[in-house]
Amino acid sequence: MALEGFKNRILGSIGLLKGKRKVDEESVKDLSRSLRRALLEADFNVRQTKEITERIERRLLEDEKPPGLKLETHAMNLIYSELVRILGPPREIKPHNETILMVxxxxxxxxxxxxxxxxxxxxxxxxxxxxxxxxxxxxGAYQQLCQLLEGTNIEVYGEPDEKNASKIVKNGLKKVGNSDVVIIDTAGRDSLDDELRQELINIAEIANATERFLVIDAQVGQAAGKVAQ
Ligand SMILES: Nc1nc2c(ncn2[C@@H]2O[C@H](COP(=O)(O)OP(=O)(O)OP(=O)(O)O)[C@@H](O)[C@H]2O)c(=O)[nH]1
Ligand SMILES: [Mg+2]
Structure with missing residues (x-):
């Protein structure tokens, strides 16, 4: 698994601080180099990799390590916070009157x-x-969803024999639209072809979704940008 490899490379980078009680410039450089390799191998963007490793280097040398914390744990926290930072600030979604379109x-x-x-x-x-x-x-998409939600009281609306997705969404909203949260699962393709694009536009119009969630495999790397566009 690529993500497993990435995790191990990060742990390996942090391991370079093992046994040290204080950071010195040389070990920070070693860690930074190792981390840079890990990020690039995981298909991080070059500019972003530079920014992340430079920030971690600086913070390792300048930030005060909280007392009682092992240096390795401190470094792990820094790396974690820098990786989370590039995702942007979190946004809370209140589970009320939400319609979420999955694409x-x-x-x-x-x-x-x-x-x-x-x-x-x-x-x-x-x-x-x-x-x-x-x-x-x-x-079997409908059966798949029903099976995944078996044993919950969540209502799954579907019309397995209907070929018009917009119609299903329209009927579905009549049936389950009064829920606090409605989630609409849509079709995927190898690449976004015009037919699918139009189908999605039609569904989006009918659904009037409050959120659109783009689902991307975590191992996709920089190709995610193109998919999002
Ligand atoms: N390891 C892992 N596998 C996942 C995860 N989510 C989904 N899968 C697997 O990936 C495969 C595809 O998942 P689906 O949820 O059917 O994907 P989809 O986007 O609905 O696929 P289509 O409807 O065919 O476009 C299945 O075998 C899932 O079990 C995940 O978070 N981790
Ligand atoms: Mg699916």
């Missing part, structure tokens, strides 16, 4: 994420969640 390329995890999020909201916030399966291309 993305073929086989990226849209249906699985739809089910996971639906069940998460139900358990975490105790709100009513309804899901609509609007993928008319993947055989």
């Amino acid at each position: 993305g390329l073929y086989g990226q995890g849209k249906t699985t994420t739809t089910a996971k999020m639906a069940d998460w909201w139900r358990r975490r916030h105790g709100v009513k969640v309804g899901v609509i399966e609007a993928d008319v291309h993947r055989p």
Whole structure:
């Protein structure tokens, strides 16, 4: 697994500080070099890699290590906070009157994420969640979603024999639209072709979604930018 490799490379970089009680410039440079290699191998952008490693170098040398914390743990916290920082600030989504449209390329995890999020909201916030399966291309998509949500009281709306996704969304909203959170799963393709694009535009119009979630495999690397565009 590429992500497993990335994790091990980061742990290996931090391991360079093992046994040290204070940072010195040389070990910080070693760590930075090792980390840079790990990020580039994980297909991070070159400019971003430079920025991250320079910030970590600087913070390791300048930030005060909290007392009682091992140097390695301190470095791990710094790396974690820098990686999270590039994701941007978090945004809370209130589980009330939300309609979420799941989009993305073929086989990226849209249906699985739809089910996971639906069940998460139900358990975490105790709100009513309804899901609509609007993928008319993947055989068995409706059954897949039903199976993933088996044993929960989440209502899954689908019309396995209907070929018009917009129609399913329209009917689905009538059926489960009064839920606190409605999640709509859509079809994916190898690349966004015009037909799918139009289908998505139509669905988006009908769904009037409050959020659109783009689902991308975590191993996709820099190609994610193109998909998002
Ligand atoms: N390891 C891992 N596998 C996942 C994850 N999410 C989904 N998968 C697997 O990836 C495969 C595709 O997941 P789906 O949820 O069917 O993807 P999709 O985007 O709905 O696919 P299409 O409907 O065919 O476009 C399945 O075998 C899932 O079990 C995840 O977070 N981690
Ligand atoms: Mg799917």
